[in-house]
Amino acid sequence: MAPTANTGFNIQQIREDFPLLSREVRPGVPLTYLDSAATSQKPMVVIDAMNRYYQDMNANIHRGIHKLAEEATYAYEGARQRIADFIHAPSPEELIFTRNTTESINLVANSWGRTFLKPGDVILLTEMEHHSNLVPWQILANHLSLRLEFIPVTPQGLLDQDAFLTLLDQEPKLLALTHMSNVLGTINPLEDMLAKAKSAGAMTLVDGAQAVPHFPVDISTLKADFYAFSAHKMVGPTGIGILYGRRELLEEMPPFLGGGEMIKRVELRSFKTNDLPHKFEAGTPAIAEAVGFGAAVDYLSQIGMAEVEKQERILAGYALESLSGIPNLHVLGPGIEERGGVVSFYIDGIHAHDVAQILDSEGIAVRAGHHCAQPLHTKFNLPATSRASLYLYNTPEEIDRLVEGIHKTKSIFA
């Protein structure tokens, strides 16, 4: 049965805001886009904002004295301010523009990690991390002879909180974990975990790539030391992301990349770093993308993140209910109370790629593979899963189409 509609949420209007959603995948086959955890679609206001930037004010920022440079700088820094407001960060100087979540985490590993960690130090991660919050620490651990420890994932797809407390006895220097799993959909109890890590003397880094797009995130109450996320998963453009860092930490850290903009003064054999946030933004940044990112948070703010969360919860509940009724289909991860709108599943005897291929013939876009979380799949002894991921523009009818597509897949392999 279709779920109760979220009144006050004009889904038809929202769908019209995203031009790509009305395209046909092939003649006569409408698009059912269920891959927003990989990247979201973009509303016209974001595309327009970037076009307008190039048409009306394109110039390099900060250095120029002329009118265009001033307008471009204003647009770029204005976007930073609005993104800071969106996550309730104390000040925009604590937001570094990066390429994406991955680069944000690499920045911390290379700058903070190489400066403040010593051989034998422990970094505490979890078994549900995306490769972006795993491989940078593996590289660093190899370089500095660090020890990596992992909070186990329970069969239900939750972090084992007892094991976490025991691991804190090893006095990790850093806890780095995801806010929401991109495979299991699990939303981790961050406030509690970060507070415990802090009491144990650890710094904290959060991979918020799947969180900031989908529910209200308040940096000021979470009290993470570092928080990373990407624009392209939250109706913004590719190529730009954010690293939030606590000011005292960012001040102490050496620069990540060297070049223009990140310096205050340069001599032949030395340089003096620029103030925050410019110290970490070497070279000409993705200016149009920053402008688009600003338009994206404006768009989401206008709808309201609490509304987005509510809508997705209704849809995710419906998806879980619909899929769990299909014989020989297994959904990964916890129940609706502890998860977001990411639903990974597998069907006995049918490889995830074949599922995705047959769904594609019906115009349904899902992801198949290990979703950049190979150790998690290894743990659950799965070569690959199919993943349907939801966003504010999805509808119950699209879930119904997914279910029909799965039935078709099963009949082909019957």
Added chain:
Amino acid sequence: MEDFYRELIIERYKTPHYRGVLDPNDFSYEDDNPACGDHIQIDVRLDETGVVTEAVFSGEGCAISQASADLLVESIIGKHIDEIKALGKEDVLDNLGIELGPVRLKCALLPLKVLKAGIYGLGDQEAED
């Protein structure tokens, strides 16, 4: 799409004719398709002239990769390794009887990649001998 999952592919996926391992063998090689987790191992026995007498595959993955492996292994029995070295993408697609886009092509071609790596590995050994 119906072509994609034509009967032959589903049939070979569900009941492969050449699934197994050979021990001892003249060469064995395995590899993964990291994007999707397909895994293929191919074990081969040769006679003294370099003709394949027995060949089998093992591993797991999508219907395309597994059916492609089964059909490839079938096609090389009785062939000389020099003939096998000359096999290409078209031969694999002919076996399967379908056209594939760039992503699924990797699934279909993994068995051939494994087989060739095995043969060239064998060449190295011979060179060392």
